[in-house]
Amino acid sequence: MANQSVLGLYENADTAAEGARNLRAAGFTSDDYEVMTGNPYPEGAFGEHVKKNKLFRFSLFGGFIGFITAFLFVFATQTAFPLVTGGKPILAIPASMIIMYEFTLLVAMIFTVIGVIFESRLPRPGGAGPLYDARITLGYIGLLVTVDQERIGNAQQALQSGGAEEVINEPA
């Protein structure tokens, strides 16, 4: 059965927390709903489950790629133009550290940005989406429930009884 979404809009954190409590009492799990806010709240403030993000893996991987690229680059240029300077080896690591550091930073940054986009599930096709409400950036809190059509009525009821100022259904 196809999934359907419903959005409950709450004026403040207390009523939103109440709405989330109602959802859980009605048998919905924290994977069934998302909390949307205009500013960060402490993690789990609404009982939601936030998966540990893996952004650091992108940065580490990017840094590794950058480091290896730089190493190969300096290795290639130093062996292509072998000049002994001050009796040091042709492939002198201390002299190559800065360029390796630069590449490491540059590629790590690129991968971090890719990671932010990927892990934030951006860009969203169609912008913010039909069930996004602009009042969220005025301080309202949205509880977006996405479940199969059979349970959508229960979700609406739970959101409403939790003190939602408005419950918005996904347009057909």
Place this chain on the structure above:
Amino acid sequence: MTTTHNGHEAPGAPATQEELTQELIHDARQTGPRMRRALWILALLTALGATAAILMMLGGLDDHTRWKYYAVAYFYVFSLVMGIPMAGIGLRFARAQWRRPTSRAAELFALAGPVMLVFFLPIMAAHPGLEGRNSLWMDWRLGPWFPDLIMLTAFVCIGLAFIYVSVLPDLAAVRDHGNGRSRNIAASLAYGWIGTARQWAMHKSALGILGAMYISAYAMTHTVFATDFAMVLTPGWKDPIFPAFHAVTGLQMGLGLFIVVQFALRKWGGLARYFELEQFWAYGRLLLALTLFWFYFFWSGFILFWYGRLPHEQQIIALLAFGDPAIDNLLARPQLWMFVGAIGLSFITAFLLIMWNPVRRSILGPAVVGVVIIIGNFFDRLRIYVNTWSIEQVGGHELHEIPTNIGYPGLLEILVFIGMLSAVALMILLASRVVPFVSLWETREALLLRVVRPFGVGHAHIVAKPD
């Protein structure tokens, strides 16, 4: 207005999140005739500066001594603006709650990066190269151009990535409540941000990672620039402390400018309720610490040369501080006067002012000291770059002659200097037409975490720390 227990004015009546959003987005949308005129003037000055740089390039790149005032202008503006985002990044790491309304204004200076990248190209092309000189790059044929360009590109891109991630939630707010062109720009840049818990967690991690990268890139860019564009050109100058001095003085002058910018935003930008005594007082303390660091790093480098007294070390002291000792008339030693201007304003005057608590604990005091520091550090970059870029000698273990061909900047150099500053201001003002100077999401978060409660005969702020 409420009064805190120690007698200071508390912020105006706490706004609701809705009021705050409307006020800041409304302010950000204001582009009155005065602002429009300012933008056009800045655009014109930027174009003149870029034209002057091109004309200088057409005039020839063979003689690097022709570029000495360009070098002064470039490295002064670079040092002045590129350290400012550190005020936002570092204080966020330190979880300083008071910095919240000021973070955005600091971070917006990362937008100066592309300007610095463009104006770097001529000075990079004018670099005389490493042949016969001691450098970081041994005899690598691509040095210093390639690694310096990569370093600056990385630094600039990290800054842009950081500011983009930082403003993402505010772009969504402008998309939702703005109008006109700024709304359209914000909508396309907001990328469908809806503020899910997952997105906020990602946002927090990304700001931490990119912030750490910015700090790393800041230090390394100053290191390679100070080495390749000053020390390398000076036979006999080997000083591991100088790059650190360059980076720290960049932070000091950046903070000085940032305090002046906050003063201007408070006075003329209608943001007095966000840039308050609390912020000026706290930044004043940081300015005191950085002013002490100015002297500490200068002294640490200077004392080695002073006590070493080897001929090449005495020449470096003459070049950067006291001038040619063979010239009896002190007035005829330009190096001496540059040094007096640098230490006199960047350290002595600044320290004698900011050391007093009543000066720090005011809005005008730190701003005045900021101006003094900005001027003082101009003399500092003048003494470093005009002297080193005047040296014609290549190679050798000792500088043979203290340059006397210092001269004065010409019209083109002055236009380049004004053009660079204008371009930076233009970038920031254009960005402020889309996102507000005060971070909406951070200030809204502060509203949630901060309450004013009666305390004794006055009121006190209670700030929650969520993590």
